[in-house]
Structures are given as C-alpha cells and as structure tokens.
Amino acid sequence: MSEQQPRKLKRCVIKEEFVSLTGDAVSAAILNQMIFWQELVNKSDQEIQTEISAYEKIGDKRKIASLKKQMKNGWFWKAAKEMAEEVMFSTRQTVDRKMRALVDKGFMECRPNPDPRYVTNYYRVNLAYIQTELNKIGFSLEGYALPEPQQKVEEMHEDTTYSIAQNEQYYMYGVAQNEQRVAQNEQRVAQNEQVSNYLSLGFQSLSFEEEEVYTGRDPLIHMLIFVSKTKAPTIRHEAFLQNLTTCNIKNEMGIQIVEYMRTQKQDINNYTCDAIDRTFAEFVKRSKSNDKIKVFPRWFATTIVNKQFEVDQDDARADEARREEERFQRRLKRYKNSSNQMAAATSEMH
Known part of the structure; x- marks a missing residue:
C-alpha cells in the first residue's frame, strides 16, 4: 500500500504597504496574489517574445504567427472563487467586490473573457x-527599481540646445511620417474609391461644418448605426463594409453578423479597424483550408474579440487617424461637388 503524498500548504502574504495602499487586509492580500500571477504571465510573454525574435532572424513566418497567438500581452483570467481559495480568509462575494474595487481604483485592468462561452474575467495589473x-505614501514596490525622477520643467527651458535638437527631431519625424502616409494613401485610392461610391449615396449634411446624417435605405448600414447609436457610418463601419465587399460576403450575412453581435452585447464600432481587418483575413485563411466555419456570425463575434487583443494599440490609433483623414477628404470632395452642382443649377435658373 503506497503512502499518501503530503499536501502542499497554501501561503497568503499580507504586506503593510498594500494595506496602506488599498485600505484593508483582504484587498492587500488579493493585490499581492494578482501581482504574483502577473509576474508569471509577464515572464511567459517575455520567453515567447525571445522565441519570436529568434525565428524572425531566420524568417520562419509560420512559426512566428503561431507564437504570437500564444502571447497573452499581460492578460490572465482569475475567478473570484479561485482567488477566495488562495487568500483563504474571505468569501467569494467579498473577494469579487474587492477585485472590482481594485479595478475601479486603477490598480488593475479588467476585460471580459475573449471566449463568449465563459464568464470569467481577464485581468492585467498596473504595476x-x-x-x-x-x-506617494512612502513605500516602494518590492522587487522593482524606483522610477527615475523626471527632469524639471525649469531645467528644460534652460537647456535651449536640447530643446532645439528635440524640435528638429520631432520635425523630421513628422515629415517622414507624412511622406509615409502619402505613399499609403496612394496605394489605397482604388479601395477607398469603392467605399466612397458605396457610402456617398444617402448622406445628408446642410453645411460642411455640420455632422453628417445617413438617410439612405441600405438595411445593413441602418443596422450598424442603430446598434452603435451613431448618425452615420464610422470608419470602423466602413472597414466592416469594405471587408464584406472584398471577401464577396453578401449584405444579408453582414446583417446576421451585426444582429448576432448585438444579442451578445457586442458592437462593431467597439473594435478597431485593424481588428476588423484581421478577423476577415482569418476568414479568408480558413476558407482556403479544410477547416470550414459552421456558424459564421458566432465565429466572427468570437474571433474579433481575440483579434482585438492581438492589435498593437499605438499602431491601431495611427491607422485610424489615417482613415479619419481619408474620410475627411472624401467628405470634403462630396461637399465641393454638391456645392458646384447647386451653383450650376442656380446659374441656369437665372
């Protein structure tokens, strides 16, 4: 008869600095545990990133793509029930309330589970x-170096050479970025022209300064703006419509996607253009393989959530700023054409 293996005992650490920071021992214990899990996730991400860098040197794109899917970007799931078992001296209800309070205070971020089948939230600690x-209260975060003090504003003004050099650097960076945007805009003219022609029918704006209102009859566009509570399609709606056209997906399927997402309390307008593009790219990839999609609206709603967290937020903001500029130019062109037509009609009347 084999001997029973000893059970490993749990440990719960309550640190004075966290009690002072959060205001109570339960929150302090939870925060300490969350930092423990955060460090494990960060270490895993760093190891994966090291592997990605190694495969980038040999150009193995397939392996790189596979590794990027494993990146958690600092996010990890944690149920209140599980956390209550870890800290050992509080109920699930109390732990759930304390975890929400830590999020409200900015110590942690929280988002829904990317898989809609599960309700457990994902967290990321703001170290x-x-x-x-x-x-601020006279403590330091154990195991982490103190942040370097920021240079005082007075010193910045005294160092004129530094300021001039920085300004020149920012100027050259701006010129390079502008040239890059111009080149990208030229490449996208053909694609945007299709969207422009599609969306320009049905806009009403009394003057260029006023907000546009969509008055067309396309049911898909009406559903998009209804769900998003907007007066006209946004750049994210346009990205969705453009991808439908590019992938030869009928509007009826687009309506089903939007309607299914609405039932799941999801909105196309809450996801970046990059996430939308990536989701349709994944659809194209799946279409070329034997891995067929059974229920497309449900698959789309699940996949776009995952793609949203793969997107680099800085790149996404830059991409959407460019799209907003393109949208502005299209609107300006529409307004000028409308003004010229009105002027011509008025001239003929006189």
Whole structure:
C-alpha cells in the first residue's frame, strides 16, 4: 500500500504597504496574489517574445504567427472563487467586490473573457501605477527599481540646445511620417474609391461644418448605426463594409453578423479597424483550408474579440487617424461637388 503524498500548504502574504495602499487586509492580500500571477504571465510573454525574435532572424513566418497567438500581452483570467481559495480568509462575494474595487481604483485592468462561452474575467495589473501610488505614501514596490525622477520643467527651458535638437527631431519625424502616409494613401485610392461610391449615396449634411446624417435605405448600414447609436457610418463601419465587399460576403450575412453581435452585447464600432481587418483575413485563411466555419456570425463575434487583443494599440490609433483623414477628404470632395452642382443649377435658373 503506497503512502499518501503530503499536501502542499497554501501561503497568503499580507504586506503593510498594500494595506496602506488599498485600505484593508483582504484587498492587500488579493493585490499581492494578482501581482504574483502577473509576474508569471509577464515572464511567459517575455520567453515567447525571445522565441519570436529568434525565428524572425531566420524568417520562419509560420512559426512566428503561431507564437504570437500564444502571447497573452499581460492578460490572465482569475475567478473570484479561485482567488477566495488562495487568500483563504474571505468569501467569494467579498473577494469579487474587492477585485472590482481594485479595478475601479486603477490598480488593475479588467476585460471580459475573449471566449463568449465563459464568464470569467481577464485581468492585467498596473504595476507602474501601483509603484507610483506606493511612492506617494512612502513605500516602494518590492522587487522593482524606483522610477527615475523626471527632469524639471525649469531645467528644460534652460537647456535651449536640447530643446532645439528635440524640435528638429520631432520635425523630421513628422515629415517622414507624412511622406509615409502619402505613399499609403496612394496605394489605397482604388479601395477607398469603392467605399466612397458605396457610402456617398444617402448622406445628408446642410453645411460642411455640420455632422453628417445617413438617410439612405441600405438595411445593413441602418443596422450598424442603430446598434452603435451613431448618425452615420464610422470608419470602423466602413472597414466592416469594405471587408464584406472584398471577401464577396453578401449584405444579408453582414446583417446576421451585426444582429448576432448585438444579442451578445457586442458592437462593431467597439473594435478597431485593424481588428476588423484581421478577423476577415482569418476568414479568408480558413476558407482556403479544410477547416470550414459552421456558424459564421458566432465565429466572427468570437474571433474579433481575440483579434482585438492581438492589435498593437499605438499602431491601431495611427491607422485610424489615417482613415479619419481619408474620410475627411472624401467628405470634403462630396461637399465641393454638391456645392458646384447647386451653383450650376442656380446659374441656369437665372
């Protein structure tokens, strides 16, 4: 008869600095545990990133893509029930309330599970903010170096050489970025022209300064703006419509997607253009393989959530800024054409 293996005992650490920061021992214990899990996830992401860098040197795109899917970008799931078992001296209800309070105070971020089949939330601890707040009350974040003090504004003004060099650097960076945007815009003219022609029918605006209102009859566009509570399609709606056209997906399927997402309390307008593009790219990839999609609206609603967290937020903001500029230019062109037509009609009447 084999001997029973000893059970590993749990440990719950309550740190004075976290009690001072959060205001109570339960929150302090939870925060300490969340930092423990955050460090594990960060270490895993770093190891995966190291592997990605190695495969980038040999150009193995397939392996790189596979590794990027494993990146958690600092996010990890944690149920209140599980956390209550870890800290051992509080109920699930209390732990759930304390975790929400930590999110409200900015110590953690929270988002729904990317898989709609599960309700467990995902979290990401804001280590930099915790460190800053601890410093304010005379503590430091154990195991982390203190942040370097920021240079005083007075010193910045005294160092004129530094300011001039920085301004020149920013100027050259701006010129390079502008040239890059111009080149990208030229490549997208053909695609945007199709969207422009499609969406220009049905806009009403009394003057260029006023907000546009969509008055057309396309049911898909009406559903998009109804769900998003907007007066006209946004750049994210346009990205969705453009991808439908590019992928030869009928509007009826687009309506089904939007309607299914609405039932799941999802809105196309809450996802970046890059996430929308990536989701349709994944659809194209799946279409070329034997891995067929059974229920497309449900698959789309699930996939776009995952793609949203693969997107680099800085790149996404830059991409959408460019699209907004393109949209503005299209609107300006429409307004000028409308004004010229009105002037011509008025001239003929006189």
